[in-house]
Amino acid sequence: MAFTKSSLIEAVMAPTGLTKKRSTEIVETLLELMKRSLEAGDVILVSGFGRFSVRAKHERRGRNPATGQDLMLPPRKVVSFKCSGKLRMLLNGRQSAQ
Numbered sequence: 515m516a517f518t519k520s521s522l523i524e525a526v527m528a529p530t531g532l533t534k535k536r537s538t539e540i541v542e543t544l545l546e547l548m549k550r551s552l553e554a555g556d557v558i559l560v561s562g563f564g565r566f567s568v569r570a571k572h573e574r575r576g577r578n579p580a581t582g583q584d585l586m587l588p589p590r591k592v593v594s595f596k597c598s599g600k601l602r603m604l605l606n607g608r609q610s611a612q
Contacts, residue, residue, distance in 0.1 A: 522541055523538050548566070552567075552568050552593060555568055561598070562600045562601065563597070564597040565595070565596050565598075566593060566594070567594050568592070568594070569591065569593075571589060572589055573586055573589045575587070
């Protein structure tokens with residue numbers, strides 16, 4: 515099951531006692547700030563969670579799977595995520611050395 519934006523809003527709402535409208539505003543603002551930072555080429559570092567950054571991908575050869583025709587894929591930018599050591603240890607069932 516996916517953790518969606520509405521799930522995040524509900525998760526912010528429950529322990530804080532905020533209204534759904536206020537929780538939505540907070541989540542939307544946070545996501546907008548993250549988008550703007552990535553668009554500007556900044557790195558987003560969330561301690562204990564991970565790092566988001568923008569990576570440039572070069573032009574490369576590809577193939578249309580429907581026709582088998584070769585083509586060139588244009589250069590583009592993608593968002594990259596690297597999890598922190600603490601999160602990696604948590605995902606692998608090990609305790610972190612704090």
